[in-house]
Amino acid sequence: MGWISEFKGRAADVGWTSGKMLREFMRFNVTGCFNSAFAFILYELLYRVNIWDAHTAVAAWVVSSIIGNVEAHYMHYKFTFKSVFNYTTSLNRAFWCYTALLAVTTTSEYFMIERWLINHHIAWLINTCLFGFVNFMLIRWLAFPPELDEAYLERLSDD
DSSP: OHHHHHHHHHHHHTTOOHHHHHHHHHHHHHHHHHHHHHHHHHHHHHHHHTSOGGGHHHHHHHHHHHHHHHHHHHHIIIIISOBOSOHHHHHHHHHHHHHHHHHHHHHHHHIIIIISOOOHHHHHHHHHHHTHHHHHHHIIIIISOGGGBHHHHHHHHHO
């Protein structure tokens, strides 16, 4: 339970209240709508190209997720969080968050589509929505540390 109290202390130090979290999550989702549209179009193209006959939808999910995550990271870096964290370091940290989520969501995609016979569009939507908040929390605190936001650093320099 030590990491929970450590997280609470860190959140308090940077002024991350539930209101601020909600505002950031909403900004994350606005940017995420663009990112999701990009990833969905890519998914559809890859699904139609059928890059792996045995697992058409799952393969399209994996490839579009990897490319979409790189695009999303850049958008969140520039627009959502306005981070001054070193871009390469941020991308590296995000890579590990995205990789962990990709393993979980690919498993979910496989079960929904190939075992439970859920339409691949609905499975895509479920995965995108279900894991969106987890993605937000992971990249917010690991890839885009609030201590390295432009606004936070400006506030510190004013004090």
